[in-house]
Amino acid sequence: MSSEHPDLSADATVASPPLKPDAKENKKNVTVIAALWLVLTAIGIALSIWLTSALLPSSMSTEMGGVRSTVLVFSLAAAPVVAFVLATSIYSLLAWRKAPGSADVPPPDAPPLRGNAAATGIWLLTSSVLVVFLLVWGLSEWSAQQVVQPNDLVVKVTGQQWIWNFTYPDAKVDSHALVVPLGRQVQFNVTSLDVTHGFWPVQLGQQVDANPGLVTTIRVTPTHLGHFVVRCSQLCGLYHAYMYAQGDVVTAKAFEQFLEHHGASAATSAKVALLAARQGGQ
Amino acid sequence: MRRTIGAVGFVALLSGIVALVGLGFTNQTYHSSIGTLRATTSAATTACGKPMVAQQLSFATYADSSGTNSAGQLVHPGGNPNWPSYGPSNIFSVKAHACVTMTITQFDSGGALNNPYFDSIQGTVGDVATMVSNQPSVSGCPSGQSFTYKGTYHQISPCDVGHTFTMRALPGVDPGFFLSVPLPLAGNGNNECDLDSCPKVTVTFSFISGPKGTYAWNCEFPCGLNVGNFGAVMSAYGYMSGYLHVV
Amino acid sequence: MTTLSDKPLLEHTVLSTAAGRLYRRQNVFTAIATGVVLAALVWWITNSIFSGGAWADDMTTVCMLTAWVVGFNLGIGTFNAVIYWMLGIDQTHEDELYAAGVGQGRKRYLKYCTDHKVVGTQYLVLVFVLFFVGGTLAMMIRTQLLSPHSSFLSPQTYNSIVTIHGMCMIIATIIMVSGPFANFIMPIMIGAKDMAFPRLNAMSIWVVISAVPCLVWTFFLDGGVNAGWTTYAPLSVQDGTAMDAFAITIIVFVVSVTVAGINTIVTVATMRAEGMTFGRLPVFVWGSVIGGALGLYAMPAFLISMCSMIADRATGTSFYVASGGGVGWLWENTFWIMGHPEVYVILIPPVAAMIEVIATFARKPVFAYKVIIGAFAGIAGLSIMVWAHHMFTTGWAPDLAGPFMLTTELISIPTGIIFLCIIGTLWRGSIWTRLPMYFVYLFLWNFIIGGVTGIYLSDVPADNYFHGNMFVTAHFHYTLLGGAMIAGAAGLCYWFPKVSGRMLDERIGKVAFWIIAVAFQVTYMAQFIAGAKGMPRRVANYDPMYHVENFVSSLGAYALMVGWMVLLYALVVSWISGEHAPANPWHSKTLEWHVPTPVPLENFLVDPVVTGDPYGYGEQGPAAAHVTFEYDGDRGGHP
């Protein structure tokens, strides 16, 4: 075993590499990185548009429309940033990779650039502008979702291990499937009888947890007729995977028929009242 | 070269350990001494009011999952004397698009549901079932309503439930399928009791099975412990939960 | 030039046969025996006291596992010094040398050893054991998800595997860099002879080792923990006794992290060599201190929430149970007050380690040194104010959606600085593409994807779609596995020659790298797609519409596991029979490369004097050399 301290002054005789690149090299660096950046940004934009439309479910509500546009806009905003990081790191490998003299000897030292106030400033400024943009976009989307429309429909959502059921308190109807009318804002009052569940009507683009002893609220305005799925988004034990329900957005007329079909019998209204009492007593 | 062989061997060794752990975790036993309980087909060519294959399936709910039933079968291998269980199997198999008649004998006591929603029958033929009970009527809730504990029923009191047999398809199989049958309570039952005087309720209902695939069933009566009485037996797979394979 | 070849090394001191007292008889086997005996005894006592009572099972499990942890630590020697001190017996210098491992050869790795390098190595082995356990469980999950309606695992087994996979990986990643490298490397980097509290250092590793059996034991208790690693109440209150074992695991782990964090901070505050000013500290030292300090903020919340969890379960309190006036939101808040800072406790040390790697292999000073330190501090500061973004969809405090969106999105500014610093350091560098550098480029790719996918989740309206779905799973695997673990791998390959004394077989290492790099993308890109299409997380069965994505993800995951196994093989085989490493194979400037390999006890034969920061690549003069060694007459060296 050698207990010698390695020699630190080995390359002290070598002159420092120049801090400033020569103009020609600098031009090459900037041009190639800019070109790479443009190409990658274009790819990023194309991917953003294609993926948003191909992957996200088609919009069935104002809120899902908001999700789709947010994902698209954020992806477009991120594309140039991602492209810049990738362009410079790819270029660093292409242009600055140095073959060492032998396997165990490092390449000669690079210019000791210890920082660049302008680069740091521009970087901070750009990321701050992007953050402000994200925040403003998010807050405006969010506050638009807080508006309560007149004549909204209230649906009580009850989660329990491992089934959803839905109560229409005005009509004194309960159901295993969630049926909502087109074009009318629906307010979901969500609660749970045991553990925390996540009420997630997927294609409606909103979700909120179902908490025992508490009522949480979300609102959606369905904009397209069709079928959607309600899933549970919060791990709730054994049959969490099977905790789903079917949903339909139907015309106002079909909605009336649905309520009539489920008939507000005395038995049903007694059950609805009993369930309400149970939840109140939690 | 030596190191290449070494790497392959090393990866093979570790993968073998992973595979062994996998074997240890496998769900091979079905928590049943008799394996899958398969429905029998009867000669009838018309069932559920239509020309279709008629299948029958009988099983029971027991108060003591560590015991045996009158046929001497283990209710639930490795069961717990304080936990009830469906038995003697929790995995069922029926034919697709058939009229399946299930007979469930309920030997267990009960009480009130967490959610009165499950006091009525959904998804059977006519949304009704038939019960043969030797139990006196139990005072019901909600107050002011009376329920008869014999013959054909659609709804029972949400305070007189022993267990429920509640079933839906696995995601994507048959999304609209939903079956839920409340089984009335039967007093403190005895697993092996076959006498008429023993407290028991026999519930029979028919439903039309859906397309091929797996369906998950469970009980919605809170017969466990802890929060919502859905801990312990209710959260332990295989006692109050299982699968129905439609083949 | 100092020549010290004939200087007697401290570890060659011949100790009397009494040195070390009780330590002489203690090792991991006596620890296990004491733990088992005490646990059995306490089980018998508590069982006879509480038997038949409403909380008997929980009470018995809690007391028994506490006894195991106490017994194990009694048996290994954690409490020896305290007991001697209470008895009025002072530890002699010989006792301390014995505790530091003198004269015990390899056996010291199985003992309560106060040498920071032994502790670091013990951590490294533990981290690999935990990664192997967590990875094996991940293979179970992915096998179950190969087909939509698989019944390979029962839903209960599946949930318990999801839980322990998560917690095992969280524990492993928290200690993956702060354990091995903040212990082995960091003290040498600042010119210290050991950590400030060597006995506490040994305690931190043996305490966390005693917690691991409790975590694995959950599988054998009442069907496991079904509530996920987040163990949201009241689901976790509903669980069986496995949840008690889980809570004990966490409480014990918190003790370890706290002790380790304090030790790191005090070491850097008090043990720096002459001339090692704060402005000259290597970035990794800053990362260790900031990560450790953040852990000290985060972990008490976990301790308190787990204690009240045990109280709810074993004594009938109702912190989290609605029917008793409690609320699950309390759990969710305390959990994420721990949980969000915790992801940066995981991330900051490996990223800081990676920045050392970049400076060395780009042969350039760290770009914007003060800015990156400020960014770490900024991340740490902001990270304690973002926790409720995990709760956007819980319904709790809807009016705080705006403020928490703000803090969450603000954190992308200091996180962006990390990219600036990396790109700036690479800029016009002399890129030396050795294996550690491969992982740096992989980190850049993974972490930019992890970061960008995070902005959708930070936005309340978009999170209302993505929360609780596979997109989130893919996102945090991109940041924690693709980001933190890959950065950790860069650090591991970089420091391997110093830690093991051998060179890493880079040929096999590069094979492993390419498998990991490609398989990782396949695994988690597929999960992003499944999530975007609406697949919920943590489900044992799923809609066949997500079959292709899950099938591809599972194949990717198998390949990923193989990749890590190949890397592990490269490490093991190099450690056993690799080429002997020179003291400074990378020609790096930080101090750990200027002590001999293997590193002697107390590290420095001659005290170092620091003359500049450790990044003077391409610079001239004494400052560029970072350090000179001064003859220290007290230590008997030969100048």
Ligand SMILES: [Cu+2]
């Ligand atoms: Cu749920």
Ligand SMILES: [Cu+2]
């Ligand atoms: Cu039941």
